[in-house]
Amino acid sequence: MELLLLLDACRRADAARVTAVVPYFGYARQDRRNRAGESLGSRVVADAIAGAGADRLIVVDPHTKSLEAMCPIPVEVLTAVPELAAAGKRGLGEVVVVAPDLGAVKLAEHCAAPLRAPVAVVRKTRQTGSTVRAEELVGDVESKPVLIVDDMISTGGTIEAAAHVLLEHGALSGITVVAAHGLLVDPAADRLAALPLRSLFVTDSLAQRASAAFPLEVHSIAPLLADAIGRLHQNLSVDDLLARS
CATH class of the missing domain: 3.40.50.2020 (Rossmann fold)
Structure with a gap:
């Protein structure tokens, strides 16, 4: 909720670009329904982050390979x-x-x-x-x-x-x-x-x-995240930092 509120605040402050950095995407394991009545938690959270105003999402080693496909905004999947x-x-x-x-x-x-x-x-x-x-x-x-x-x-x-x-x-x-x-x-x-x-x-x-x-x-994954953020803001490639599916 704190992340969603911060995204909304940045959007309402007319930020030129907003990137959500979520090292541990906690709902990534809920990417399929194993029985009737279950939800797709990863899709719900991805939609919420995009809807709150994020233009891009950075995650580290999410459990699901389909996160990028189900997310309505670009996702950079880094690996540590x-x-x-x-x-x-x-x-x-x-x-x-x-x-x-x-x-x-x-x-x-x-x-x-x-x-x-x-x-x-x-x-x-x-x-x-x-x-x-x-x-x-x-x-x-x-x-x-x-x-x-x-x-x-x-x-x-x-x-x-x-x-x-x-x-x-x-x-x-x-x-x-x-x-x-x-x-x-x-x-x-x-x-x-x-x-x-x-x-x-x-x-x-x-x-x-x-x-x-x-x-x-x-x-610490701080150096990995700092490297990725710096490259994205300078429009440089992050290819060598990405996870291989």
Whole structure:
């Protein structure tokens, strides 16, 4: 609501151009109806932001690939995960980048390319909102350090399931996980604490508290956002900052 009111105030003040910067687009996961009676929260929020006066929207690693298509104004979808992955790889040597589900494959490939690392993929089935079963691994992780990449960690179910499959296939203990958004809602803390994590890297798109249960490193996305905003206002390309779908 604060964002919508600010957009309206800028529009009524006759601003030449208004850009809404929303690092964590909180309703992006509600991009389809799984049963009758549900809403499309991502579409509702996108329409509200546009209707309040925004000319452009900047988001970081939204969960849905369709946000740009459903939004009535131009959307710049930035990604912070490759930089996190580069930080997470330090000291690991020949690492394997892992997509914890099929939806993260493109993101894993985007991160693996500059690292010159192979990619492995875990196939999962979501049984409930917080329970996930990993069923299959494509790729070789035996006796190798692994780096799991994803756009967000909510309950930790996907990471937990992927980690167990990787360890069963011989991956080295001391798993590194990177994700743009660390929601870390219950029971994420307990799940992550039970895993042999080397480190968990997230951004400050959401407020984070230091945890004694698992090693957490928080990286600022302020430089990424500042770079994108500066380029847009100078009419320069932001192509190398964008997420790859």
